[in-house]
Amino acid sequence: MLIKHGLNCGFGAKKNCIFMLASSAVLRRQQLVIRCLGVGGYSDHNTNTNQKIMQGIRFMSGASLEADAENVVRAITPTLDPNRHKGQAGKIAVIGGCREYTGAPYFAAISALKIGADLSHVFCTKDAASVIKSYSPELIVHPILEESYSVRDEDKSFISEMVLGEVDKWMERFDCLVVGPGLGRDPFLLDCVSKIIKHVRQFNVPIVIDGDGLFLITNCLDLVSGYPLAVLTPNINEYKRLVQKVLSCEVNDEDAHEQLLSLAKRIGGVTILRKGKSDLISDGETVESVSIYGSPRRCGGQGDILSGSVAVFLSWARHVITSENLSISSKNPTMLGCIAGSTLMRKAASFAFENKKRSTLTTDIIECLGRSLQDICPVP
């Protein structure tokens, strides 16, 4: 694991370092997580354990930390148990796919399956559905959304109700929703999706919001504000628009962690994964960073893999916390989902780049998801 910035608390400086860390509530939570993740007790008597903990802690500018990324992946990935049945490893749905975009929802949905979800659905427009179905027989694709061009004004209210009715039949069954990959910006479609988000919140289903979903919620923050199960995954431009809208200022890279923390807090404790050279993640209480692995290739579609990946890990984290009653419950599952999703995506990208170099495409990265998870969290 690379130490990217700042001060690494080596074992020699352990006691001072512990004092420094202990003064921060953020870091106390971090230490708790590291203990919970099974790295070991926090005792002076166990040198190896302390070294492990120290390796896992990187004190970055201000109050943020490089996440103990691989340990998070291991802690929340469920064991494969032959007694389990279909659906128990996760049912993910992607809301996206319109006349113009079909690749993005496919990438998000197929990534969820490749990581280990049992079922992956896509809710898209009729135009997009047959194309997305043709990419893979593995996906369940619902052609139910409509764009303005296919709906007369006088039918809009009725169609909107019908779409919502169709979606409602399914929503409660999903462990996580991804809203936005290839959604487009048609006003009627976005209006329907706004209503879907409002309904889904009532079922307490986590929502990962990416791409055009971020365009939607940036213009209507109430859709996610105060919903702790919402995750936003902005890229550089989407983040800029969010910061301008919410904090009424420009992006400040000098104080990136604090600004992200403020942003997440101001949207009522949603979790934000700011994509970049290092991925920064905050839920308004703590900031973590994932810098390991990665690829210098910036082909379109990688964000879609990430959104599908976060969705699966988020639902797994939630399951671990609620069903197994681990002390990990003190940690926010959306934070854990983001850390794990980012880690796996970056590792898969680095594997793909190793092989394909400049020619690396999103499908190449998807093909490396399984190998990456096996590498971090091997199934015998």
Place this chain on the structure above:
Amino acid sequence: MLIKHGLNCGFGAKKNCIFMLASSAVLRRQQLVIRCLGVGGYSDHNTNTNQKIMQGIRFMSGASLEADAENVVRAITPTLDPNRHKGQAGKIAVIGGCREYTGAPYFAAISALKIGADLSHVFCTKDAASVIKSYSPELIVHPILEESYSVRDEDKSFISEMVLGEVDKWMERFDCLVVGPGLGRDPFLLDCVSKIIKHVRQFNVPIVIDGDGLFLITNCLDLVSGYPLAVLTPNINEYKRLVQKVLSCEVNDEDAHEQLLSLAKRIGGVTILRKGKSDLISDGETVESVSIYGSPRRCGGQGDILSGSVAVFLSWARHVITSENLSISSKNPTMLGCIAGSTLMRKAASFAFENKKRSTLTTDIIECLGRSLQDICPVP
């Protein structure tokens, strides 16, 4: 690198050769480019450097030179920098794809991605869109063009405006446009595309014109005349029609370089890449030739790879020239794009042929683009 024709100025004949070269403005530019490309200073004190330069210069019939092809590829290919974000390595759009043709625009667009562009769009008819989408989820396909059969006469003006409006939303964002692969010859569609070309010129977006796009511009030269960011990539028949139309004579292979030079000059300094056993390239001021590599297989679709390839390298060359302020700026980016595109395409074709022999298809060549670029310009 093979020396195909003419006199190679060996080191022994260096001084005379330099005098001869210096008398030509064309060749002075060539020398400058070679210096700029980092081959080294042009000094008598440095024997190795001079040998390198001499190796790079082949004095062909009249005033044309075999391009120092691999060095051009290396000089304009951007380094992969983890600080960059999506889009910065190039956003390419292909205008083509109709009821009959879907493979050609796909080949052009996917080649752009495989070479290293970040985003690749296709603007085509509705009939073609779902098929092109289904070839690959990596492409963004806009089903916005219309053919005569689907438009009533009284709606044509309105539809034409709508198409133009849709395209205009996007055009400014692209680093290069490829017009023609699989465009077809429907009069209404070609009329829309003419209008698109006129708009795009206002944004100073480079345009590579191939296939049916050449049919269009041969009949309406004003569309590209005097636009230095236009590249025409004719095959033997398309070149013949251009020569007949513009120079009112037949193709003269004895004086191929001079004729190409005249042709490019007469169309107001557009760049023409004449495909053949050797690819000849001219912007009306200089002629260069790319003869290295290649394959004897002539399967349909290779021209589409070339057009996508030229588009990426052209946008990279433009970026290098404008942003890095290299003295390479004295070189025309369209010439550099053609040299690099031709080189990579020929190398990929030779790799594919090595493996598949008579059975080599366009998709096999596309699969070799990454390896070819890695071979010329390795990423560690």
